[in-house]
Amino acid sequence: MAAEARSHSQFALLRQRRFAPFFLTQAIGAFNDNVYRQAIIGLLGFLAVGSATTTLYASLAPAVFIVPFFLFSAIAGQIAEKYEKSRLIRIINVFGIAVMAVAAIGFAAQSLPVLMIALFFTGVHATLFGPVKYSIMPSVLKPEELTGGNGLVEMGTSVAILLGMLAGGGIFAAGHANAPYVAAGAVLGLAVLGYLMSRAIPAAAANAPGLRISFNPFPESLAMLRMARKQLAVRNSILGVSWFWFVGTVLTSQLPAYAEVHMGGPRLYLFALALFSIGTGIGSVLCEKLSARTVEIGLVPVGAFGITAFLLDLYFARTGTLPDTNAGLHAFLAQPGAVRIAIALAGVGLSAGIFVVPLFALIQSRTPKAELSRVIAAMNIQNAVFIVVAALGSLMLQRWLGWSTPQLFLALAIANALVMGWIFSIVPEFAMRFMSWVLVRSLYRLRVQGIENVPDEGAAVIVCNHVSFMDALILAGAIPRPVRFVMYYKIFDIPVMRWIFRSAKAIPIAGGREDPALMRRAFEQIDAALAEGELVGIFPEGALTRDGAMAPFKSGVEAILERRPVPVIPMALRGMWSSMWSRRDGSLGRMRLPRRLRAHVEVIAAAPISGEAATAESLEAQVRALRGSAA
Incomplete structure (x- = not known):
């Protein structure tokens, strides 16, 4: 698994059927849209219709294309929610072929009104495709692949738009008499190519197959905005x-x-x-x-x-x-x-x-x-x-x-x-995650293994060894979902870090003898967070390690699971003992500087364990095994 994590690249998705046909379909669509729009501008110059007419159509075209987003987005969102997505993409691409057939007639006949009608329906096509385009990705990508997949899609779209504008403008650049027919063949051929590519997209289940579709766009648009x-x-x-x-x-x-x-x-x-x-x-x-x-x-x-x-x-x-x-x-x-x-x-x-x-x-x-x-x-x-x-x-x-x-x-x-x-x-989470990202990425080289074991949704408890004051920030940076960390109140109250922890809705806790009321409130907050389907992260050792070794897990985790037996994900941190944020060399009365800049740190997660079967002893054994000999 470690080797797989090290060698992974988002570009590997371009070789996999679950992503590649979809990526090519949307890129071809973006390319064709811009070939078409730029070719309309080229046709205006080809026909030498005059500056007033050119200005009119150049101003009218963006409005014609954007109007369908106001009129049909509500219907498009409902359709994309209700039906299986790969089949829906193919149907939308068949519609796209029909639209480009009208556009081809417009180019061949050199008819600007026909091209404007086709441009309106190109906007309808884009409106229908948008909700499917972005909602299919969580169905075919793992949570840890979402950022890379979206990055590829945005990269593909940017490049396709640029190349489409170059190609569309180039058709009429030479002033050849057959340029309108070349434009007609290009847009229709690209539409057919996009449909053929869409046939390779694997099935992706409907999100809400029981949804009843309302065709009144205005109340549905307001409902979706809410x-x-x-x-x-x-x-x-x-x-x-x-x-x-x-x-x-x-x-x-x-x-x-x-x-x-x-x-x-x-x-x-x-x-x-x-x-x-x-x-x-x-x-x-x-x-x-x-x-x-x-x-x-x-x-x-x-x-x-x-x-x-x-x-x-x-x-x-x-x-x-x-x-x-x-x-x-x-x-x-x-x-x-x-x-x-x-x-x-x-x-x-x-x-x-x-x-x-x-x-x-x-x-x-x-x-x-x-x-x-x-x-x-x-x-x-x-x-x-x-x-x-x-x-x-x-x-x-x-x-x-x-x-x-x-x-x-x-x-x-x-x-x-x-x-x-x-x-x-x-939304303090943006700034909080930014500070976390800067601190973690500037001090460490973070490597993550097994993070796919963290469930995409639903309540769960994460248990991990406790090595340094930075542990919660490192785990937060490695886990795709927000985590409500339970932490000792004195760590929670560290200047500057306190703002980050509060923004992340961390839960401060104290020992039963130290502050019984705070401890009771902490357990109530933990249970409420789990009831809401959130992730809760705890460090069952109860304190930072003073010698690099793991301490026995305390029974607090069992009390949490007794009230609400949710799945538990054992996790381990490696490489943090040499950090300036640990208690190493604490006897010298100072924090220790890192041995080298951006030291390697690992976060390792195991498969979830049933809350009914988990005990403090068994979870400790799991985390010890994940941690190995590295502190």
Whole structure:
């Protein structure tokens, strides 16, 4: 198992049938959507319809595409909840073929109204696919694979959008007379390819097969939005995803003007977009490595800070205009400050990927499975609102107040800092996990084994040896679900750490002789947490080890299980005895510095044990076996 954990890579999912066909299906869909939309723009130039008509259709197209998200997301969420997902994806792709057949007729006939009708139904197709796309992943991926799987999907989507825009624009770039027919064949052929790929997606059970579908979109949309607000962390993760779309909409809508005025020419737009898209893809796939294969929302503040920092740098990199407005890539790179602009654009994308992937993973892992598709649908409605507000807001600020593109980037950087500060203040878990992530990842190299033994949902007790003051933070960083740790009240009250422990809803406890009332309250809180289906983590030794050896487990764990016999997961920490946070060398009156920076630490979990059969003695033996000779 250790060798498997060390060699695992998220890219291995691309060789597995449970994930690869789905990944390729959604990537082909994103590619085709952008080939189609960019080809419509190319057709406008091909037909030389005039600037007024071009402006009309260019302004109309985004609205036509986004309207279905408001009208049909509620229905799409219910359908995705009720039916088996692989079959539903195939049906949606058959619908996509029909839509692209209409689009092909529009290209062949060079009819812009027909293409607008097809674009509307392309939006319907995207609306139907969205809830299935994100709700199928928890069905086919293990909890420790959610971050990596979402990272691959976001990377694939970013690259597919970029390549689709290049391909769609390239069809008409040469001005060949057959370009409309090439566009018709391309969009229809890609739709057929996406359907063929979807046929290889394995079955994924319906989340709520007994659900009765209501076709009235407005009350159902409100009901889904309320459903998405039930859990504070999920609600604000959805808000974070919508904000990601807000930032992305402002940035990408301004890139054409920024490239022309501040980079040296309109031909540099695609280069700027490529930097942002590739950066987003790299940031997305980095999340699994940075999170050590857990749903680590501590990365969200990292991404938020990066977005603001790189947007600020993009503003200060160049606020004036350039005299040359027809420069190519080579001429741009020869300009002073060009590399800084390129790094800033890629940095914003990189930070956006790091920001959004943990949010998707949290939504998928924390939302009840029977509600996930509808919560995703609610998120899509909110995303659409943020996209519209971003587009209209940018337009009004530029036309009414005369703001330049760099000024918009400056305002976006400030707004991002304020919005993220507000979210992190009302959901302390984000900031708490960030501090935990920084502390653990800066001091240790964390390796996790057997974490899949922690159940995805439902109550359970985690028992572990107690070596250092950092034990709870390390376990919290290794376990995908939130854990309510029971800890000695004096550790709970350590300055700075106290805020982290309180934010994590840790349960302080004292000995029966030391503070009977606190001990009684602790056991009541433990039982209440288990009754709510939460994970509770305890250190049954009752104190930190003073010599590196394990002490006998106390009977408190048996008292917990006697009241509520939930499954117990034995876990062990290895490598923490040499930490400055342990009691080693305590006789010298000081904490010991680590032997080397980022020492290796292991977290090992065994299979759950029935609460009825577990005893303090048997659990101690299990943890000793997991710990081995390493302290």
